[in-house]
Amino acid sequence: MEPRIAKPVIEVENLGKRYVLTHEREMFVTLRDRLAGIAANLRRRLLARSRSGSGEFARREEFWALREVSFAINQGERIGIIGRNGAGKSTLLKILSRITEPTTGRAAITGRVASLLEVGTGFHMDLSGKENVFLNGAVLGMTRAEIRRRFDEIVAFADVEKFLDTPVKRYSSGMFVRLAFSVAAHLTPDILLVDEVLAVGDAEFQKKCLGMMQQASTSEGRTVLFVSHNIAAIQALCPRAILLANGRLISIGPTSEVIESYLGQGGSSDLSDAAIAGNDFELCKLKVGTPEGAPLTTFKPGLVQVTYRPARDLIDAGAFITFEDLNGSPVMGINSSDFREKVRARTGQKVICTFHIESLPLNPGPFRLRLWLSSRAENLYWEVPKSFDVSVEETLIYGTRKLLREYHGVTAARANVTVETA
Numbered sequence: 001m002e003p004r005i006a007k008p009v010i011e012v013e014n015l016g017k018r019y020v021l022t023h024e025r026e027m028f029v030t031l032r033d034r035l036a037g038i039a040a041n042l043r044r045r046l047l048a049r050s051r052s053g054s055g056e057f058a059r060r061e062e063f064w065a066l067r068e069v070s071f072a073i074n075q076g077e078r079i080g081i082i083g084r085n086g087a088g089k090s091t092l093l094k095i096l097s098r099i100t101e102p103t104t105g106r107a108a109i110t111g112r113v114a115s116l117l118e119v120g121t122g123f124h125m126d127l128s129g130k131e132n133v134f135l136n137g138a139v140l141g142m143t144r145a146e147i148r149r150r151f152d153e154i155v156a157f158a159d160v161e162k163f164l165d166t167p168v169k170r171y172s173s174g175m176f177v178r179l180a181f182s183v184a185a186h187l188t189p190d191i192l193l194v195d196e197v198l199a200v201g202d203a204e205f206q207k208k209c210l211g212m213m214q215q216a217s218t219s220e221g222r223t224v225l226f227v228s229h230n231i232a233a234i235q236a237l238c239p240r241a242i243l244l245a246n247g248r249l250i251s252i253g254p255t256s257e258v259i260e261s262y263l264g265q266g267g268s269s270d271l272s273d274a275a276i277a278g279n280d281f282e283l284c285k286l287k288v289g290t291p292e293g294a295p296l297t298t299f300k301p302g303l304v305q306v307t308y309r310p311a312r313d314l315i316d317a318g319a320f321i322t323f324e325d326l327n328g329s330p331v332m333g334i335n336s337s338d339f340r341e342k343v344r345a346r347t348g349q350k351v352i353c354t355f356h357i358e359s360l361p362l363n364p365g366p367f368r369l370r371l372w373l374s375s376r377a378e379n380l381y382w383e384v385p386k387s388f389d390v391s392v393e394e395t396l397i398y399g400t401r402k403l404l405r406e407y408h409g410v411t412a413a414r415a416n417v418t419v420e421t422a
Contacts, residue, residue, distance in 0.1 A: 008072035009110045009191060009223050010096065015069040016104035017091050017247075021061045065091040066247045069105070075190075076221045078213065080228065080238035080255060082262050087244040089227045093117055093193050096225070111190025111223070114140055116181055125169040129160055129179055132168055136183045150186045157208070158182035178205055185212055191223045192216070206230075210237050231259055231366060232325065259366055278382045281373040282309045284350065288369065288388065304355040308373050310345050316377035317345035319353040323360075324368045324387075331362065331410050337376040361412035362392045363404050 066088045073079055081089050094100045095107055097115040122139040123132045133154055137147040155161055158178040160171075168176060185192070192213065214237055216222040228234055234241060234255060241258040243250040251261050276283040285307040306319045318336035325331055336353050345351050369388040374381045404412045 007074070007110075009075045010071075010073040010225075011108040012072070012096075012105070013070050013107075014105035015066055015092070015095065015102050015107055016064060017066040017088075017095060017100070018103040019063045019065060021063050064247050066095075066102075069244075069247075069249045071242060071249060071252050073223060073225070075111075075223055076217055077240060078217045078224045078226065078238045080226050080234035080241040080258075081244065082228070082231065082234060082241055082258065083244035083250075086246075088247040089244055090117065090195055091247075092244070093195055093225065093227060097193055109191065112141070112187075113191045113193065114184045114187040114189035115193040116184040117193065117195040123168055123176075123180065126167055128165050129155075129168055129171070130164045132179070133183055136180070137187070140184060140187050142187055154179075154182045154186050157185070157212075159205075174205070181209055185209070185216075188220075189222065191225070193225050195227045196229060206233065213237060231262075235259065235365075276384055276386060278373075278384075280311050280380060281382045282311065283371070283373065283384055284308055286371065286384075286388070288390065302357060304357065304369070306351075306353045306355075306371060306373070308351050308353075309348050310351065310373075310375075312347050314345045314375040314378065314380070316342040316375045317351045317353075318343070318374050318376060319355075320372040320374050320381070321355060322370045322372075323362065323390075324370055325410065328368075330370075331367065332360075335374075335376075337374070342377060360392060361404070361414070363410050363412075364392050366390075367392055 069088075069092065081092065083089050091100070093115065094117065095102050096109060097113060097117060099115075099117070122136040124135060127135060133151060134144065134147050138144070142150075155164065158175075158181075160175055160179055163171065163175065168179070171179070181194075194213070210233060213224045213226070217224050224237070226234065226237060238255050240253060241255040242252045243258045243262050251258050283306070285305075287303070287305040287307075289302055289305075304321055306321075308319075310317060316337065320333065320335045320337075322330045322333040334355055334357070336355070343351070367390055369390050371384040371388075372381050373384065
C-alpha cells in the first residue's frame with residue numbers, strides 16, 4: 001500500500017492585494033467664494049471627483065499590501081506569521097477569512113474556519129456578555145444547540161462568570177478579548193486564524209490560550225495560523241513560521257531560522273553613518289563586535305563601544321547597556337559607572353565608552369540590546385530610541401562542556417556543585 005500523502009488545507013498561490021489610495025488636493029478659497037459657487041459647481045465637482053484620474057481634484061496611487069505570496073499548510077500545523085508593521089500579515093488573514101477578496105492569485109481553504117482578527121468583531125456593545133456569546137457564536141456559524149452545549153466551557157475559559165449579565169461596553173479590554181477568544185476557540189474549527197489580539201490579555205490568559213491552541217493542534221488535528229509581534233509566543237507555539245516584509249513572502253520554515261531572518265531585517269550593529277540626538281546627548285556611533293573589531297550579527301563575548309557627545313558639561317559621563325528578551329524584560333545589564341572612576345566631559349566633547357564583555361551566560365536565542373547615555377552623579381539618563389537585535393550563540397554551562405538548554409532558564413549560574421551520600 002502506498003503511503004498516504006497529507007493534502008494541504010490551505011493553499012495560497014501568487015496572492016496579491018492592491019488598494020487604490022486617493023489623495024485629495026486641497027483648494028484654498030474664501031468662505032464667500034465657496035458659498036457663491038456651491039450650486040454652480042456642485043455638478044462639475046462631482047464629475048471631476050468621479051474622474052479622479054484627471055488629477056484636477058484627486059490623485060490616485062496604487063498600494064500593494066500583498067504581492068506574489070505562495071505557500072501551503074497541512075492539517076494540524078501551527079504556523080506563526082511575523083513581520084514588521086505594514087508587512088501584510090493582517091491583510092493575509094483577512095483574505096483567508098473571506099473578509100476581503102484578493103486582487104490576484106487564489107487562496108483555497110479546506111475545512112471550517114474561525115477567525116479572531118479584531119477584538120469585539122461580532123459583539124454588540126449594549127448587549128450583556130451572555131447575549132453576546134449567543135450572538136457571536138451564531139455569527140461564527142455555531143448552532144444555538146451547539147452554543148448551549150458549550151456555554152459553560154466558554155464562560156469558564158473566559159473567567160467572566162460574575163459579569164455575564166453586564167453589558168460588554170463596561171468590560172475592560174482584557175475581559176473583552178477573553179470572552180471573544182473563548183467563543184472563537186470553542187467553535188471547534190478545522191482552521192483557527194488568530195491576529196494580534198492576545199496581547200490585550202494578561203500573561204496567565206495568554207499562556208492558557210497558547211496551551212489551548214497547542215492542544216487543539218496536536219490532539220484534535222486543527223490548523224492554527226497565529227500572527228503576533230510576541231516572538232516568544234511564536235517560538236513557544238509554532239514549529240514553523242512565515243516571514244512577510246513589504247507585502248512579500250521572505251521565508252517560510254523552522255521558526256528559529258525565520259526569527260533569525262526577521263531579526264536580521266532590523267537592528268544594526270553599527271551606527272557609523274547616522275547619529276541619534278536627544279536633548280542632553282548625541283549618540284555618534286555604536287559598535288558591537290569581536291575583540292578584533294569585526295561587527296557581529298550573532299553576539300558572543302566581545303565588545304560594545306559607545307561614542308557620544310553631551311550637550312552640557314558632565315561630571316560623571318557614562319553609559320548603560322541592557323540585554324532584553326523579546327517581551328521587553330531586561331535580562332542582564334552593565335553600567336559603566338560601576339566599573340571606573342568618574343569621568344568629566346565638556347559640552348560637545350566626544351565620550352567613548354567601551355564594554356569588554358568576557359562572558360555572556362545567556363540562553364541561546366534572540367535578544368535586544370538597549371542603550372542609555374548617562375551621568376549617574378547628576379541622575380541624568382537618556383534612552384536611545386532605537387534597539388538593536390542580536391542573537392546569542394551557544395553557551396556552555398560554567399565549568400562543564402555541556403550546553404545551556406531552555407530548561408535551565410534565561411541565564412547560566414556560575415557555580416560549583418558537589419553530590420555525596422550520607
